[in-house]
Amino acid sequence: MAFVNLKKKEVQVKIVYYGPGRGGKTTNLEYIYKQFNHRIQTEMIAIKTHGDRTLFFDFLPFEMGQIKGYDIKIQLYTVPGQVKYNATRKLVLRGVDGVVFVADSMEVRREKNTDSLKNLQDNLIAYKKNIDTLPIVLQYNKRDLAEQGVPLLPVEVLEEDLNKELQAPSFSASAVQGTNVAETMKKIILMVMVSLQQELK
Amino acid sequence: MSYTFDYKQLDSLEQVLQEGLIDLGVHCVVLIDMSGNIIVNLDNGKMKHDVYSLAALAAGNFGAVSTMAKIIGEDEFSLLFHKGKTENIHFSKILNDFLLVTIFGKEVSLGFLRLKVAEAVEKIKSILESTTGT
Ligand SMILES: Nc1nc2c(ncn2[C@@H]2O[C@H](COP(=O)(O)OP(=O)(O)OP(=O)(O)O)[C@@H](O)[C@H]2O)c(=O)[nH]1
Ligand SMILES: [Mg+2]
Numbered sequence: 104m105a106f107v108n109l110k111k112k113e114v115q116v117k118i119v120y121y122g123p124g125r126g127g128k129t130t131n132l133e134y135i136y137k138q139f140n141h142r143i144q145t146e147m148i149a150i151k152t153h154g155d156r157t158l159f160f161d162f163l164p165f166e167m168g169q170i171k172g173y174d175i176k177i178q179l180y181t182v183p184g185q186v187k188y189n190a191t192r193k194l195v196l197r198g199v200d201g202v203v204f205v206a207d208s209m210e211v212r213r214e215k216n217t218d219s220l221k222n223l224q225d226n227l228i229a230y231k232k233n234i235d236t237l238p239i240v241l242q243y244n245k246r247d248l249a250e251q252g253v254p255l256l257p258v259e260v261l262e263e264d265l266n267k268e269l270q271a272p273s274f275s276a277s278a279v280q281g282t283n284v285a286e287t288m289k290k291i292i293l294m295v296m297v298s299l300q301q302e303l304k
Numbered sequence: 305m306s307y308t309f310d311y312k313q314l315d316s317l318e319q320v321l322q323e324g325l326i327d328l329g330v331h332c333v334v335l336i337d338m339s340g341n342i343i344v345n346l347d348n349g350k351m352k353h354d355v356y357s358l359a360a361l362a363a364g365n366f367g368a369v370s371t372m373a374k375i376i377g378e379d380e381f382s383l384l385f386h387k388g389k390t391e392n393i394h395f396s397k398i399l400n401d402f403l404l405v406t407i408f409g410k411e412v413s414l415g416f417l418r419l420k421v422a423e424a425v426e427k428i429k430s431i432l433e434s435t436t437g438t
Binding site for chain 2: 104105106107108109110114115117145146148150159160162164176178180190191194195197198199200298299302
């Protein structure tokens, strides 16, 4: 839940990148960190295993500038995608204001995507949040792999699998190349800000 | 959804933390919520900590420790404290949703600190309980 500090005229917002293991959540944040270093005043925090898998979370605070006279501080987090880390994944979700669901476009990962979305839904329920009302953006990642002949799920299939009920904004992306990474982030920030608008007087 | 505290609450919180901890020699205090937001952040003027990262890590760490407690059948561990060579860090849960992070050095003993934190926590509780959530 966003915290509005009336005295410092500052809003803190929490956005969580969710999705199956190896889907590219950390790569999204790494790209943002590189690309927007003028808006980021600290190091990116990554609690990870030796094999570079997220163990607890990645954390990146992002300065959005001002809206209605308020300094907007966006806190970007990723969860660990591996199934076995659900306890920590759930902790990261606490107080979330918006979610980017990073799906893996690789054909072999089809079931991992739907399992992870279901898991998101379940974990939100534990915090009395509803996936249908929470701001959410879908990202179909790794589209660049098509050039290398890796079998990918067509976007229509991903839409059918993941977005049929949600009807959320979605982006085809390549986190390694940076395609649509900023667009995904801007979209979720915008959606969260719209949902907060009325509350900023 | 968002929540906020009014000026009066924020002023009172700052006063409690300043007089009850910083003025007694504590280096830095950060009052956060369990999602990692910073409510109040005060220091003795000499600290340059990255408090946003500290808040995210403290909230995650506290959540992890609480979950561990539940797994072994404890409600909560009462003392959460990390000791360093020159700096120490102490965590104290307030109500369900807040955490007070206190950073202090050698000048302050752990016993004294715990006493002062406990006093501050009682005052903070009554201030926070008048939350104006929206
Ligand atoms: N080709 C390609 N590879 C990608 C893309 N995004 C991520 N990867 C690769 O996929 C692997 C996993 O990426 P991560 O960003 O670590 O995945 P994650 O979602 O954070 O994984 P967990 O931390 O285990 O949940 C890495 O080797 C990345 O380089 C992409 O858009 N295209
Ligand atoms: Mg990761």
